[in-house]
Structures are given as C-alpha cells and as structure tokens.
Amino acid sequence: MTFPPIFFELFVLALGILILLLETFFEKRDRKMFAVVGIVGLAVVFLFLQASGPGASGMASYVVDPPAIFFKKLSVLTTIVVLIMSIDYADTIKRFLPADSPQAGLGEFFALPVLTCAGMMWMSSAIDFILIFVSLELVTISFYVLVAYMRRNASSLEAGVKYLILSALATGFTVYGITWIYGVTRQTNLVQISQVLPSISVDNQPGVLFGALLVLIGLGFKIAAAPFQFWVPDVYQGAPTPITAFLSVGSKSVGFIVLLRVVQAFQSLPAVGDKLITAVILLAVATLLYGNLAALPQTNFKRLLAYSSIGHAGYLLMAVAGISAKDSGQAVVVYLAAYLLMTLLSFLVLVIVSNHGGGDEIVQFNGLSKRSPFLAFALLVAMMSLAGVPLTAGFLGKFMVFKVALETRQFLLIALAIITVGCGFYFYLKVVRAMYWQPAPANVAAIPVSKLSLAAIIIMVLLIFVLGIFPQVALGLLPG
Amino acid sequence: MVSLNDYLIASGLLFAIGFAGVLLRRNVIIIFMALELMLNAANLSLVGFSRYNVHDGLPDYNGQVLVFFIITVAAAEVTVGLAIIVALFRARQTTHVEDINTLKF
Numbered sequence: 257m258t259f260p261p262i263f264f265e266l267f268v269l270a271l272g273i274l275i276l277l278l279e280t281f282f283e284k285r286d287r288k289m290f291a292v293v294g295i296v297g298l299a300v301v302f303l304f305l306q307a308s309g310p311g312a313s314g315m316a317s318y319v320v321d322p323p324a325i326f327f328k329k330l331s332v333l334t335t336i337v338v339l340i341m342s343i344d345y346a347d348t349i350k351r352f353l354p355a356d357s358p359q360a361g362l363g364e365f366f367a368l369p370v371l372t373c374a375g376m377m378w379m380s381s382a383i384d385f386i387l388i389f390v391s392l393e394l395v396t397i398s399f400y401v402l403v404a405y406m407r408r409n410a411s412s413l414e415a416g417v418k419y420l421i422l423s424a425l426a427t428g429f430t431v432y433g434i435t436w437i438y439g440v441t442r443q444t445n446l447v448q449i450s451q452v453l454p455s456i457s458v459d460n461q462p463g464v465l466f467g468a469l470l471v472l473i474g475l476g477f478k479i480a481a482a483p484f485q486f487w488v489p490d491v492y493q494g495a496p497t498p499i500t501a502f503l504s505v506g507s508k509s510v511g512f513i514v515l516l517r518v519v520q521a522f523q524s525l526p527a528v529g530d531k532l533i534t535a536v537i538l539l540a541v542a543t544l545l546y547g548n549l550a551a552l553p554q555t556n557f558k559r560l561l562a563y564s565s566i567g568h569a570g571y572l573l574m575a576v577a578g579i580s581a582k583d584s585g586q587a588v589v590v591y592l593a594a595y596l597l598m599t600l601l602s603f604l605v606l607v608i609v610s611n612h613g614g615g616d617e618i619v620q621f622n623g624l625s626k627r628s629p630f631l632a633f634a635l636l637v638a639m640m641s642l643a644g645v646p647l648t649a650g651f652l653g654k655f656m657v658f659k660v661a662l663e664t665r666q667f668l669l670i671a672l673a674i675i676t677v678g679c680g681f682y683f684y685l686k687v688v689r690a691m692y693w694q695p696a697p698a699n700v701a702a703i704p705v706s707k708l709s710l711a712a713i714i715i716m717v718l719l720i721f722v723l724g725i726f727p728q729v730a731l732g733l734l735p736g
Numbered sequence: 737m738v739s740l741n742d743y744l745i746a747s748g749l750l751f752a753i754g755f756a757g758v759l760l761r762r763n764v765i766i767i768f769m770a771l772e773l774m775l776n777a778a779n780l781s782l783v784g785f786s787r788y789n790v791h792d793g794l795p796d797y798n799g800q801v802l803v804f805f806i807i808t809v810a811a812a813e814v815t816v817g818l819a820i821i822v823a824l825f826r827a828r829q830t831t832h833v834e835d836i837n838t839l840k841f
Contacts, residue, residue: 386802393809400816407823411838416820418836421767424813425758428774431806432751435778439744439785444798490839 261313261320264301264328265377271297272370279363287362288346291339294370295708298339302332316445317384326589327380327513330596334506335373337600340712341498341607342366348611349496352406365405369502372398379510385434385444388514392430392478395510396423399503403495415494422487426477433470440464446521453525465528471518472535478511480504481539481573482546485566489550492562497610500558501603504565509592512572516588519579536577541672544570548676551683557606558616560683561599564642567680568595571657574669578660587656590730594649594723598641601716604709605635612703618687623696628703632691634713641720643684644677649723652730743784750777764821764831768814775810779803 274297275290282289305328313320342349346362353361375394382388400423404416438444440463441452456464476484492500519536523529547567554560568591575587606616608631613620625632641650654677661670705713723730750773757770786799825831 386798386805389802390805390809393813397809397812397816400813400820404820404823408827410827413820413824413827414836414838417764417824418839420817420820421758421764421771424768424771424817425755425774427813428751428754428771428778431775431778432781434802435747435781435785438799438802439781439789442789442796442798444802494839 261308261311261381262315262318264305264308265374268298268301268332268370268374268377271301272367272374275367275370276363287359287366288343290363291343291346291366294366295336295339298332298336298370298373302329302336305329305332313381316447317387318381319383320381323513323516323585323589324381327510328377330509330592331373331376331380331506334502334509334596334600335369337604337712337716338369338498338502338506339366340708341501341604342369344607344611344706344709345496345498349406352409352412354408365402368398368402369498372402372502372506376506376510380513382514383446383517385438385446389431389434392514393427395507396427396478399423399499399507402499402502403491405496405499411494412496413494415491418487419491419495422477426474426484428474429470429477430474433467433472433474436463436467436470438467440467446517450521450524453522453528456525458527461525461527464522464525465531468518468522468528468532469535472515472532472539475511475515475518476539479508479515479572480543480566480569482542482566482570485543485546485569488566489559489562492565493556493558493616497558497603497607497616500561501600504561504603505596505599508565508569509596512576512588512592515576516579516585519576523579533577533579536573537666537669540570540573540577540669543567543573544672544676548679548683552679554683555618556616557618557621557687560618560687561602561606564680564684565599567676568599568642570676571654571673574666574673575657575660577666577669578664581660581663583656583663584660586731587653587660590656590723591653593730594641594653594720597649597716597720597723598638601634601638601713601720602642604713604716605631605638608703608705608709612701618690621687621690622694624691626696627700628705631703631705631713634717635691636688637717637720639684639688641724643681647721647724649720649730652723652727740784740788744781747777747781747784750774750780762833764824764833764836767833768817768821772810772814775806779806782806 275294278290310321349365372395375391378391382391400420403419404413406412440456440460441449443449443452480488519532522532543566547563547570551560551563572588572591575584578584609620610616641648644650644654658670754770754773754777758767761767782799782803787795789796
C-alpha cells in the first residue's frame with residue numbers, strides 16, 4: 257500500500273485533534289483511555305513507517321531519505337513511551353491543576369505530546385529553512401504549554417517561564433541567521449543553498465558565516481549544548497517528569513537532524529564550512545566539560561539526568577564535527593537510538609519510583625533493590641548504558657563516535673572525551689550505589705508497576721542488550 | 737535613495753536593542769516585548785533583502801513568504817507566552833525575574 261509520505265504527519269496531527277475532541281464526547285470516561293487511544297494510533301503509524309521506504313516526496317522542501325524515516329520512527333517511539341509515562345504520572349498532574357471536575361485538564365496533557373510528535377516528524381524531513389522554522393516552532397510552542405502544565409506548582413510555572421524566554425531568544429537568533437543566509441544566497445532551500453554557495457563572492461562570505469553561526473546558536477539551545485545550556489537543569493527539574501523525558505530525547509534528537517543537514521549544506525564552501533566545523537568542535541569541548549563536571553555534585557535525580565543530557569549532547573557534537581567522515585551520520589543515528597532507550601528507561605523508572613516516594617532525590621532510590629529488584633535492575637541497566645559499559649547500547653554509541661573522531665583526527669577532543677567518560681562513571685554509579693548498597697528506609701512497601709509500563713521496561717532493557725551485544729544486527733537496521 | 741545597507745543597519749539596531757532588552761530588563765513582560773522586537777528585526781531585513789534581490793524585474797517573494805510565517809508564529813508564541821506569564825502572576829503576584837528563583841542553578 258502506498259500513499260504520499262506526508263500522510264504520516266497529517267495522520268498524527270489528526271490523531272492529536274481527535275484526542276482533544278474525545279474529551280467533549282466522552283465526558284464521563286476515564287481520561288487515561290485517551291492516552292491509550294494515542295498509544296494505539298501512534299503504534300499504527302510506527303508500523304506503517306516501518307513498512308515504508310525512502311522515495312521521492314514530490315516537494316522541494318521535504319525529503320524522504322533513510323535518516324528522515326529513522327528520525328520519524330524515533331519521534332513516534334519516544335511519544336509512545338512519554339504517553340505511557342503520562343498515564344502513571346496523571347495523578348500528580350491532577351493535584352496541581354485548578355480542577356472543577358476531578359478529570360479536568362488531563363485530555364490536553366495527552367493530546368499535546370501527539371501534536372508535538374507531528375512537529376518533530378516534519379522537522380525530520382524538512383530541508384527548507386521555512387519548513388524547518390515552522391516545524392521547530394510547532395514543537396517549541398507545544399513544549400511551552402507542556403512544561404508549564406502544572407499551573408498550581410510554582411516550580412513547573414517557573415520552569416515554563418524560563419523555557420519560554422530562553423527558547424524564544426533562541427528562535428530570534430535562528431530567524432535572524434536564516435535572514436542573512438537568505439540575503440546572501442537568495443535561497444531558503446538547503447539543497448539550493450549548497451549549490452549556490454561556491455559561486456558567492458568573497459565579500460559576501462562573512463554575511464553567510466554570520467548567518468550560519470546564528471543558526472548554530474539557535475540550534476545549540478535546542479540540543480542543550482554549552483554555553484547555551486543554562487536553561488536545561490532548571491527546566492528539566494521543574495517540568496512534569498514525562499515532559500522532561502520528552503524534552504531530553506525528542507527535542508534533542510530532531511535538533512540534531514536539523515543540525516546535521518545545515519552543517520552538511522555549508523560544506524560545499526570550505527571557507528565557511530571549515531569555520532562552522534571549528535565552532536561545532538568548540539561547542540563540543542564546552543558541552544563535554546560542563547555536562548560531565550557539573551553533574552558530579554548533583555543529589556537530585558532529575559537534575560542529574562539534565563546534566564547527563566548535556567554531556568551526551570557533547571558526544572553527539574563530536575560526531576557532527578566529524579561530518580567529513582563517511583560514518584558521521586550513522587554515528588549520530590546509533591548514538592541517538594541508544595540514548596533514547598537508556599534515557600527513557602531512566603525516566604520511566606523515576607516516574608514509578610517517585611510516585612511511591614514523593615520526590616526526585618537520589619535518596620529516594622536507597623535500597624530500591626530490596627523494595628523492587630525488577631525496577632532496580634532496569635535502572636542499573638540504564639545507568640550502565642549511560643555510562644558506556646561494554647555490552648550495552650551506550651557503549652556501541654560511544655564506540656561509533658570515537659571512531660568518527662579518530663577518522664577525522666580530533667585527538668584533543670578524544671582525550672577530553674575519555675576523561676569525561678570517567679567522570680560519567682562516577683555520577684551514574686552513584687545512583688547504582690544508592691540502589692544496591694544503601695539500606696532502604698524502614699516500613700516502605702513494594703512498588704506496583706502497571707502492565708503497560710512493565711512491557712515498556714522489559715522491551716527497552718532487551719533492546720539495550722541487543723544493541724550492545726549484536727551491533728551488526730543493529731547497524732543493519734539503522735540507516736547509514 | 738534608501739539602499740539595502742540602510743535597511744540592514746536599521747534591522748541590526750533593532751536586533752541589538754531587542755537583545756539588550758532581554759539581557760538588561762528585569763520584568764518578564766518587557767523581556768517578552770524585547771524578544772518580539774528581535775523577530776521583527778529579522779522581518780525588516782527579510783523584506784529588505786527580498787526587495788533588493790530582483791529577478792526579472794520582480795522582487796524575490798520567498799523572503800516575504802517567510803515574513804508571513806514569522807508573523808504568524810510570533811503571534812502564536814505571544815498567545816501562549818502571555819498565558820504562562822499571567823498564570824505566573826496569579827501564583828506569585830510578581831513578574832520580576834529576581835523573584836523567580838525557586839529552582840537554583
């Protein structure tokens with residue numbers, strides 16, 4: 257069965273609107289059913305995406321190449337896991353909403369991630385600055401609402417305001433950068449820009465470089481690269497936990513596909529392209545150092561994951577900096593696939609544990625191995641993978657990134673990355689220590705896990721091992 | 737005769753004023769206004785570039801289409817943004833950034 261590739265986005269959009277409408281027609285029903293509708297709908301989209309292949313799209317601003325399909329699948333999977341988490345988290349959301357009825361406001365909380373997913377899917381395929389800008393904003397504006405969703409909770413609101421201001425600032429930079437690129441090249445399409453660039457005069461090169469750097473700053477905000485990372489810890493801590501997971505996986509991964517496409521487009525003019533690569537290397541250095549060193553003293557698990565997310569952006573930027581190597585795109589793809597699994601797994605366990613402990617501090621995890629050996633093992637796998645222990649997905653991702661860096665002879669970057677991996681071991685294993693070697697607080701009950709979450713956790717743990725133990729299988733499945 | 741450079745200088749000034757406003761002002765609403773100024777700086781330079789990139793005697797309309805998208809998106813952003821700021825004011829009775837400090841760096 258074939259239909260135009262843009263139908264995937266339109267279907268997801270329709271699904272989001274349908275969930276919004278359901279609230280009107282089924283006022284009495286349990287709102288958590290809406291999330292199940294979303295999960296089923298997205299699963300169908302995923303199956304069709306799996307069956308579809310790359311091909312012509314018939315549009316100049318929209319491509320359907322293997323990376324685009326991969327990032328669409330990534331967005332859909334992330335949204336499914338986020339919806340599963342949201343079901344577990346719904347009770348916390350309800351507590352912080354001004355409620356006329358016990359279920360008011362939950363419908364939108366399940367609909368908005370689906371709409372965000374449509375934006376991410378468009379972003380995966382966008383190769384025109386106009387489409388990139390509009391889909392980026394579709395994602396960002398939905399996130400404003402989601403981050404500030406618990407509007408009776410001071411920290412959620414505060415996170416919302418901080419995200420709003422800093423994200424809008426990033427948008428301002430991106431748009432101004434696009435303006436300059438357009439002004440010099442007279443094009444907004446990345447393919448056209450790449451063709452026109454070699455013929456522009458030397459006088460105009462600074463203009464285009466200025467524009468490209470501004471776009472890089474704007475994207476740096478989205479992917480949480482230092483020195484544009486200062487919103488990350490606060491927003492991650494304040495936002496509802498499922499949304500934090502969504503931000504750290506979804507927002508980051510589509511930011512990277514756009515970054516890859518933009519950096520690639522500017523390689524046709526070495527005078528600008530090389531300077532852009534230098535800027536990416538500097539970002540990578542700052543991000544690696546900041547993310548891993550600032551994570552060391554953290555005691556809040558959500559903040560720890562925020563710094564971990566910054567650190568992982570650093571490794572990903574290393575792969576982007578090696579864009580001249582032929583495996584660069586594949587390294588980013590493999591790393592993001594691994595990152596998706598281990599980060600979502602950590603957040604899923606965090607949501608379940610904090611539902612039964614009341615907080616996000618690492619102390620909450622004390623003695624988890626006694627209370628719930630299953631959850632403790634799942635989190636152990638996630639932490640090992642985040643740290644990059646061999647035989648896990650995280651190791652494969654780091655291996656690919658280091659290989660790309662070696663091929664492009666970035667020895668300084670490699671040395672730095674090895675040191676930061678060492679730091680990573682310390683703060684990830686801190687959580688493991690709390691789970692296995694700290695005594696559990698007295699009189700705490702075992703933690704019940706819903707069937708949906710149980711299935712998601714088991715699948716993700718298995719996938720982490722499959723990616724780590726049989727890399728050939730994984731590399732065959734992922735686009736190059 | 738007004739040249740392209742004049743437009744670009746004006747738009748650069750607008751962008752700089754907007755950015756300075758974001759960095760220096762302490763009221764969230766004023767900061768938000770400064771952010772809109774930055775977007776409009778981009779609009780001005782887009783229209784300038786579009787007018788001076790002439791194809792066959794006609795301006796290059798790609799840039800003006802982007803301006804329409806930016807205006808629409810900015811409007812959506814303001815709607816959501818002001819709603820969040822109003823919710824913040826209701827909860828905290830303040831819109832000053834110094835008072836927004838529950839989450840520590």
